Amino acid sequence: MQQAEEALISMRKLGKVFLTEDVETHALYEIDMELHRGEFLSIGGPSGCGKSTLLSIMGLLDSATEGEYILKGQEVGELSVRERSRLRNREIGFIFQAFNLIGDLTVRENVELPLTYRGMPAADRSQRVEEALEKVDMSHRMGHYSSQLSGGQQQRVAVARALAGSPAILLADEPTGNLDSKNGMAVMDLLHELHGEGATICMVTHDPRFASFADRSVHLFDGKVVSAEEAERLAKADEPVPAAAE
């Protein structure tokens, strides 16, 4: 009990079942997992193992069909759409593989977006946006349209956007997936630095080099949590070269 209260996120027997053409597919099966404040967790596994689904459930973009998910002491499954939106806005910062910046908005407007949805006054917003962009070293590009930026720059802006609302947890879904290794490494350095400053991060990646930045790694296979050794064995058997994607 003591532990559960301390954990930022805690999952018990969490499962996700898709119904497709009368066949039940278990995307996730009996996941037990905890994430503590200040932790940097990486989730690995081959594509299709359910890691992105898990991250979506964590980020309240999706809901589990079984088990329980407690975020900051709240059972999430019972929340209304409105509450979930609010929670997502305040407690969670997303970093996507495809950056997902809005092309028609400027860098500043993109970063400002979560704060706007929170109903924050303009003066506060502007200060927060500047701080966040400062942190990712993008404040000189504030007035640019995101479509004018390079991939690495876009991802840095996306990190700033995730940070701007000071969420309890940053969720990163393959944040380096669309970047070359140099830019990928820069983004990882940024996450590492944020972690050093106390941020809680949960990152999905299949790249062991980046996974090593995390305090702890969880491996998924076929929707189940497996040990690191077993993951490696299964990967070799099933997927020839998971690490070759440099």
Place this chain on the structure above:
Amino acid sequence: MTAKERLELLQGTLDMLILKSICHAPMHGFGISVRIRQMSQEVLQVEQGSLYPALYRLENRGWIKSEWGVSDNNRRAKFYELTNVGQKQLGVETANWERLSSAINLVLATG
């Protein structure tokens, strides 16, 4: 772009040669090819593959007109004849060509 220009230049030259070859009397396609070869003292050989499309093009432009007639050896053949517009065009083309070739000669001479 450049390839297209080159093509047009060649086309234009062929057009001029055709117009020139029929400026005195109507002629059929084969006769034109023979005449161009003779006039150029066997230097220029016009392929039928470019001759006939060129003839149709010139006819479409109204520079030459065609009529079916009977050849020397009593065969049905299509004869081409210069129109008034074609006559003028031949003049224009010839003048252009002379300007161009003398210009090129000048360039080549200053070597």
Place this chain on the structure above:
Amino acid sequence: MWLDWFQEAGTRVANVFRRSQLESEVDEELQFHLEMQIEQYVKSGMSKWDARRVALVEFGGVDKTVEDCRDVLGLRLMHDFIQDIRYAVRVLVRSPGFTIIAVLTLALGIGANTAVFSVVNTLLLQPLPFENPDRIVMIWEENPEHGEVQEQVAWADLQEWQKATTSFESIGYVVNRMSTSRNFLMKTDDDVSRIRARHVSSSLFDVLGVPPLIGQTLSSDDDEPGGLHRAVLSHRMWTQVFGSDPEIIGQKLDLGKAQPFEVIGVMPARFRFPQAADAWLSVAGLHNERWLTSIMQSHGHHSLWVTGRLKAGVTPSQAQAELAVLQKQISESPENQDTQRLSSGVTVSPLLDQVNGSGTRSALLLLLGAVGFVLLIACANVANLLLARAISRRREMAIRAALGAGRLRVIRQLLTESLLLSLLGAAAAVVLAVWGIELLELVRLDATYLGVKEFRFDRIGDVQIDRGVLGFTILVSVVTGVLFGLIPAVQASRLDINSTLKEDSRSGTPAKAARLFRNSLLISEVSLALILLAGAGLALRGFSKMLAIDPGVDPAHVLKAELDLDMAEQVYGMKIEQAFDEVVHRVSALPGVTAVSGIGEIPVIKSGWQDTFRIDGPEHEGLDNSELPYADLRLMSPGVFESLGIPLLSGRDFAETDTRENPGVAIINQALAEKFFPDQDPVGRHILFRGFSDPKFDSEIVGVAGNVRNYSSDGNDQHELYYPFAQKFMAGSEVGPVILIRVQGDTDEMVPAIRNALDGPDPRQQVLIRFRNVQDVLNNSASQERFQAILLGVFSGIALLLAVVGVYGVMSYSTSQRIQEVGIRLALGAQPRQILRTIVGEGVALSAIGIVIGAGVSIGLGHLLSKLFFGLESTDAATLAIVAVILLFVSTLATLIPAWRAMRVDPLTALRHE
């Protein structure tokens, strides 16, 4: 350069249609070339076999040459074209929803144009059925100082013009005097029938230039007093009354005159002048020789409708200038100074204007403009649809381009699709237009015309979709197809193949330019719709303002019918005056009838009888005739004010005792009383109408009646002067009396009972004809405004519908393009209703810009519009505001659906679908 190109293109198109012949010619020519080559080689000593082989090798690919020649010949174009069409058909069939919406939209736009154009075509563009009709004019006299415009021409005036004019080839006339010179009872051996005939000059047939079908037309001797009584029959009369009797020439018509009229000819069916004439009679048959001779010398008897054929090259205004000089001489000539009703001026106007009536042209042009707007909106809508599709078809276009299709080829493919769409739209439009024309006939233009009703050929019944209209429709649809298809096609062709192919299916940010274009289309649609709605609003307000005019009568339960005096005389065997009394007597006795009376013409219609009057007292003492004021005169029986519900403000109505034996009496209307008897009671004063110049007609004013207006009055009340029939009955009345019957309950239901009580045993023996409800007559005076209000209402309704569909289309498309963006926003914690607000906000902002622009243009065009909508304030802020609110409201509704859909986007799918 351009000429060459055109010539080449022209030949290519022509070649397309001679395709197979040309293909075989190419083959034959190449065959000939090859054989000549072989022959040459054989001559130079090769074996036949070798010669053939060498020649063939040298000759190269024959197929390629044939192909090249064909290409030059435009055969390729044809193949491509067929391919384009086949593909376009497949594309349209594959997306039936899009096709149906686009075709319906275009059908509305093109159909409205076709319908209105078909009316314009018939009424304004098609020539009248006469020889060189553009040279035929109508000639009227005028006396502007006394408010007389388009007055009939006096006999002697015409004779003097004819002597001096050089502008006309010929001038003819139609006599328009008493009803007894228009309506005749024709007696045959066993039958009596009513016919409408006109006494016309022999030259009328020359002016109109239509030869007779059988026999001959009148000759100039027939125009002279003492000439022969002769008649030319209309085609209708010849076929219907005489059963197309080939022996008709020489037969005698008994029209109840001293002498019968001899039939000398039959006109063809197209000859209708005036509209309702069964026969044309010689002027000599109008009256006896003495009477005719004297009236022909009069400058004051305005009895003629005059029409003339201009000499080639002479314009109506030149002719008018010439006649004006002649008429000025007449009016200033000392010997004519005592003539009553002398005209001072002349107007000459094309016959076509007369036929259509004054407002028709502007009304139709206005409608043409309105449907043009509707078409533009339809174009904008379809362009938007195409643009949306073009973007979703970018991958297809990129693949085509990667496979080597030229940019023009891609544009051509897309344009073929748009043209196919617009032609389909045109086909549907023709169906719509047929209904549209029926609608037009329902609200047919039936206004009070400035011109003479009899010349207004009822041509709206002739409106049809003929070859000209079809040509117009096809032209419009092709222009439309290019208009809405070109920009989307160009935009679709202008893409970076590489990036498009690499692009993942969520297709990133849509091209900014495309979005800008779509938004501006939406804005212009909304602004066009606003302008139309504002116009319709103005027309509607104008119409309702008219209906709000207090006519001063209570017309709902009053029937109006014309009394056929000739028939009454015949049926009752009485003289005119007794016959009238008999009618009143019989109708009054019917149950349900509360009042019966007779009047020359009801006050809501102009009396057509105006002249000066003089009141006793110092004001008019010693005034010259030309300085006296004018009034409209009406003769009536007692009880008219009661029948029509006109209040008597002072004094009394006419009474049975107001007969010739007793002193003359008159009633004036309020307008005349206020103007000439300010602050005093006119009852007891005396008034003398110049039409009754005999001093014994000096009448005492016995009453003042309320003013009467119709809906097209401009607010200035006419001066009206009423006299009793019994005292003035035949003293120069040119108008047959109208009987007014006030009933309890429905007026139409009373008609059979009235007929039953009045008519003779033969069903054709109708004493009262043309029954009408007075309310309808009154309503008719607003019919032009009604016509405009209804049609503009319909068209702006269509415009509103199309604009709403457009707003919906643009918003739902742009929303669908932004699913990913919405997903991001939701992932960042946006509340769904914030998404809703964002999208609705955007739609509303665009509509608002459109509304502001449209309002600006409306205000800018206000001056022009106010000219078209008679007598309206140019910019009516209230109308504009109402219309803007409606448009804003409706377009907000239109954005709600896509916005609601966006609100329900599942962020996970939006962010991930790959």
